[in-house]
Amino acid sequence: MYKKLTDCLASLREKTDFKPEVGLILGSGLGDYADGIKVEAAVDYADIDGFPVSTVTGHRGRFVFGYVKDVPVVIMQGRVHYYEGYAMSEVVLPIRLMGMAGAKKLFLTNAAGGINTAYRPGDFMMITDHITTGVPSPLIGPNVEELGVRFPDMSEVYSRRLQDVIRESAKICGVRLHEGVYVQLTGPNYETPAEIRMCRNWGGDAVGMSTACEAMAARHMGMEVCGISCITNLAAGVSQEKLDHKEVQETADRVSEIFKRLVTDVIIRM
Numbered sequence: 001m002y003k004k005l006t007d008c009l010a011s012l013r014e015k016t017d018f019k020p021e022v023g024l025i026l027g028s029g030l031g032d033y034a035d036g037i038k039v040e041a042a043v044d045y046a047d048i049d050g051f052p053v054s055t056v057t058g059h060r061g062r063f064v065f066g067y068v069k070d071v072p073v074v075i076m077q078g079r080v081h082y083y084e085g086y087a088m089s090e091v092v093l094p095i096r097l098m099g100m101a102g103a104k105k106l107f108l109t110n111a112a113g114g115i116n117t118a119y120r121p122g123d124f125m126m127i128t129d130h131i132t133t134g135v136p137s138p139l140i141g142p143n144v145e146e147l148g149v150r151f152p153d154m155s156e157v158y159s160r161r162l163q164d165v166i167r168e169s170a171k172i173c174g175v176r177l178h179e180g181v182y183v184q185l186t187g188p189n190y191e192t193p194a195e196i197r198m199c200r201n202w203g204g205d206a207v208g209m210s211t212a213c214e215a216m217a218a219r220h221m222g223m224e225v226c227g228i229s230c231i232t233n234l235a236a237g238v239s240q241e242k243l244d245h246k247e248v249q250e251t252a253d254r255v256s257e258i259f260k261r262l263v264t265d266v267i268i269r270m
């Protein structure tokens, strides 16, 4: 795995030597965020030898390097999902690559279903912790010693310092911000109402098909991590509505302007 990572990094370095400080992953609705920054370079995933390429619609596949105000960032426009059929080690390869390219901090965004009955579509939730019991750990397999230890601590995956930054930014941007626990399941199907009741009993507030595995891989290699979910829908059984991807996309698009403002403010402060 480390050889594969260094090969990918070498392939990336043939295209750009940009050194990011922050890695940002764009979830649904934020897809065009990179269009609004000062772009220095863009590299399609398909042009990086050995890189897992995303297939889901609405997720463009490329790294965009540039500046948000003065902060050098690398943006993942489209992530890799476990449900696409990749091994978890492949799913988190881009995270490790961003870390190896220089990013010390990682900002994760996603679309998620609201488990907490106080949440409404269009709300935002700062991720304070996660539950990944429903998916394999991305750290299974021979440990990549060059990146981190075999048994990494996960008692503060989402940095308390960055949580303070997000709270402050939300206040400044006038965003009502929930705080809660993100549950990652495999997808691609949405959950059953019974599964959502289980997630609620576990202590989950929002559910999705990404993010937590990325946070784990980043923590393994010592990156500082934070995340925000856009609650695009009530999770299965919370209302009588059936779930569909169109609703998820529509809600994400509806609140994308305020989400982008919040993301920018956080990046400047983080």
Ligand code: HPA
Residues within 6 Å of the ligand: 111, 112, 113, 114, 190, 191, 207, 208, 209, 232, 233, 234, 235, 236, 243, 248
């Ligand atoms: N479940 C899982 N993933 C999701 C959901 C959901 O309800 N909404 C957006 N991503």
